[in-house]
Amino acid sequence: MPQTPARVLIIDDDVSTIRLMADALSSDYEVVIATQAEEGFVQALHSSPDLILLDVVMPDMNGFDFCRKLKADARTQPIPVIFVSALDTVSEQARGFELGCVDYITKPIAFPILLARVKTHTRLYRQTLQLESLAATDPLTGLANRRKFDECIQHEVARANRKRCSIALLIIDIDDFKPFNDHYGHGKGDDCLVRVARLLRKCVGRATDTVSRLGGEEFGVVLPDTDVEGAISLANEIITLFNEEKIPHHYATQHDYLTVSIGVGILDDSKLGEASIDPRSLIDVADEALYQAKENGRNCSKMQVLQPLSPTGIVSNL
Ligand SMILES: [Mg+2]
Known part of the structure; x- marks a missing residue:
């Protein structure tokens, strides 16, 4: 069965970074963007993204706190998050993983790496959703089991x-x-x-x-x-x-x-x-x-x- 393209939400306060990432992704993914954390949270809730690419340094809320907020809400908790940041020390990256991100990409962005990781994590997330749905469904009637x-x-x-x-x-x-x-x-x-x-x-x-x-x-x-x-x-x-x-x-x-x-x-x-x-x-x-x-x-x-x-x-x- 053909699947709809995965949806990627980019949250970054820098419009030129968003544009570069969106250009790289738009042929294979549906891209949704937000330039502020608050707007990003609304998108995370309502646009059902398969992945979130999240900046760390943003004026209204830093990406680490934003990730904590996503992981604390049952509705957004399962969505995989990849940090995309110029903060590239081991401790900063480790902090991202501790907060529950699935990956950490450093800026300047190496686009082949970004594309490969987006592909891996959107595919894994879709597979997980599919398995969860199968595990909850009665195979004969299609009702909940x-x-x-x-x-x-x-x-x-x-x-x-x-x-x-x-x-x-x-x-x-x-x-x-x-x-x-x-x-x-x-x-x-x-x-x-x-x-x-x-x-x-x-x-x-x-x-x-x-x-x-x-x-x-x-x-x-x-x-x-x-x-x-x-x-x-x-x-x-x-x-x-x-x-x-x-x-x-x-x-x-x-x-x-x-x-x-x-x-x-x-x-x-x-x-x-x-x-x-x-x-x-x-x-x-x-x-x-x-x-x-x-x-x-x-x-x-x-x-x-x-x-x-x-x-x-x-x-x-x-
Ligand atoms: Mg920023």
Whole structure:
């Protein structure tokens, strides 16, 4: 698959240096520039560079401090930084490496060296991103995998505790999937899972919501900043969509098409008080709710609200 050219952000207060570097790079890279640290930080956040070429001596903030700032922010921390500076002593270069740069190029710039290092580090960074994405993806459906789900729910529950906001979790299970596989075969079973994944994605619109395949025929949707009403409305929308879509399943117990059951676990911010919750308790209430939905005849959703009692104790309403 052809890749888009890597994006290189040059931050340097000297316009002629920027011009020289940009000229050298522009045939193979997309070049973004900033002449001040503040502007450079905004670019680092918003233009998703694959590499930053960073000057050290700048009037508003020195490059070492700027690098420290980049490495302290989770959003910019992974971006590789190469210092490009006239400061060429061993101790200055060593300081750059201690702060987390991947390379240090001294001025006057030897352009073949600059090009070689930019090529190496942009390629490594792209490969790392690709590997991280593969490690987080369910290969069959392309959804987030179980590992990513665990990471996501940890992160979002911690955020809900910190910001005192609501969070909901939907656990969605395909009804009668075993007879589907038994009668139609595992190939068709896989096709069905892909289709289910697509339908779930269609319902879940916000970029902040994560749809994952938890394993087998079970899916999870983490919904940050979502109250009871929002979570129930999404669960109903999903149930309705499957009843409209009518994916054929002649061996299901209720209908001759595929349906799903949904357990909704929710933490309502009005109930949070001083308490905090852990991800496990949210998953547990969603699981209980799913069990109730199955008991209730499937093709429906049930909800459980987490009731944090105190900073130490947590119970759910059964
Ligand atoms: Mg300078």
